[in-house]
Amino acid sequence: MFYTAADIFALPTLYEPFGLVVLEAMSHGVPVLVSRFAGASELITDAKDGMLIQDPFNPREIGAQLCRMKDPMLRATLAENGRKLAARYTLERNTREIIAAVEALIAG
Numbered sequence: 001m002f003y004t005a006a007d008i009f010a011l012p013t014l015y016e017p018f019g020l021v022v023l024e025a026m027s028h029g030v031p032v033l034v035s036r037f038a039g040a041s042e043l044i045t046d047a048k049d050g051m052l053i054q055d056p057f058n059p060r061e062i063g064a065q066l067c068r069m070k071d072p073m074l075r076a077t078l079a080e081n082g083r084k085l086a087a088r089y090t091l092e093r094n095t096r097e098i099i100a101a102v103e104a105l106i107a108g
Helices: 019-028 059-068 072-087 091-107
Strands: 009-011 031-037 049-053
Touching: 009 019, 019 031, 019 072, 031 059, 049 059
Parallel strands: 009 031, 031 049
Antiparallel strands: none
């Protein structure tokens, strides 16, 4: 798996409804840096479970956040907390929630 070879996962997206790739990286203990425009950003507490980019159009901000993540202690904290967070969002849970949402729409 490529995640185990990564030191950091960065997704400075301009639009991403909810990329499971963020949870996948977190579940493998890879610290994440994501844009506030990524749906997964709603799960992340900045500098606890992952790092957030407020303005993905700003390369200086992205660079500054990546430089912060060079700190091995910060990466270790993000990796551990991120792994715990990702463990709460299993495929089974996501499937149940999608089915419930679709059923609610059908029921009107």
